[in-house]
Amino acid sequence: MENQGRALNITLLQSPFAPKHLAGFTRLSGDVFGADASEEWLASLAWRLESMPDVTVFIAERDGAPVGFKAGYATALRRYYSWLGGVVPSARRQGIARALMREQHRWITASRFNHVECHVEQKNRAMIEANLKAGFVVAGFFLKDNKPYAIMQKEMPADPADYAGSREKIASRLVMFMPCFT
Numbered sequence: 527m528e529n530q531g532r533a534l535n536i537t538l539l540q541s542p543f544a545p546k547h548l549a550g551f552t553r554l555s556g557d558v559f560g561a562d563a564s565e566e567w568l569a570s571l572a573w574r575l576e577s578m579p580d581v582t583v584f585i586a587e588r589d590g591a592p593v594g595f596k597a598g599y600a601t602a603l604r605r606y607y608s609w610l611g612g613v614v615p616s617a618r619r620q621g622i623a624r625a626l627m628r629e630q631h632r633w634i635t636a637s638r639f640n641h642v643e644c645h646v647e648q649k650n651r652a653m654i655e656a657n658l659k660a661g662f663v664v665a666g667f668f669l670k671d672n673k674p675y676a677i678m679q680k681e682m683p684a685d686p687a688d689y690a691g692s693r694e695k696i697a698s699r700l701v702m703f704m705p706c707f708t
């Protein structure tokens with residue numbers, strides 16, 4: 527059930543980030559990615575928050591506790607990279623990733639950007655499906671650490687109808703771009 531009827535607060539943090547926000551971001555990333563998050567990787571996250579242009583971090587909170595986030599930054603004057611995000615395991619499948627994406631896309635649309643890109647490991651069906659439903663297309667693939675990643679892109683402004691994408695719509699995109707995924 528969407529958010530289980532409980533209020534979800536989404537707040538936007540922007541650089542410069544206070545030390546408590548950097549620490550909170552690292553902690554929440556650890557909660558979201560669990561065993562997939564090495565200490566080295568977690569320690570590297572703050573660098574992008576402090577170094578990249580136009581960084582945004584949308585944080586979702588329920589009952590005062592962080593349950594998810596979505597972070598991104600600019601890669602060119604009009605291109606935005608949706609870098610990292612996720613939802614803590616206990617709060618998944620309640621529409622939180624969708625709500626975070628909607629807020630991020632609203633911000634992108636209201637800013638100077640006309641394109642958003644996201645890189646997703648090909649086996650991450652949940653994130654690929656969430657992106658396809660939000661109107662992204664698979665524009666290509668690349669290897670990172672020997673793992674295949676999909677390059678997913680979306681032209682902005684977003685069409686509000688995208689966020690209610692049907693399974694038929696995303697299935698047609700998968701067949702076109704990802705024959706090995708279906």
Ligand SMILES: CC(C)(COP(=O)(O)OP(=O)(O)OC[C@H]1O[C@@H](n2cnc3c(N)ncnc32)[C@H](O)[C@@H]1OP(=O)(O)O)[C@@H](O)C(=O)NCCC(=O)NCCS
Nearest residue numbers: 610611612613618619620621622623624651652653655656
């Ligand atoms: C991917 C992730 C962010 C989805 O978060 P979520 O809050 O559970 O997603 P939502 O409830 O908003 O779902 C939105 C859509 O995503 C898709 N989706 C979400 N979880 C899915 C799953 N387990 N399997 C297939 N599709 C899934 C569905 O299409 C869903 O739409 P629907 O509810 O109409 O079916 C979450 O699973 C997660 O944090 N995973 C670990 C971290 C990660 O992989 N981050 C992305 C890489 S940077």
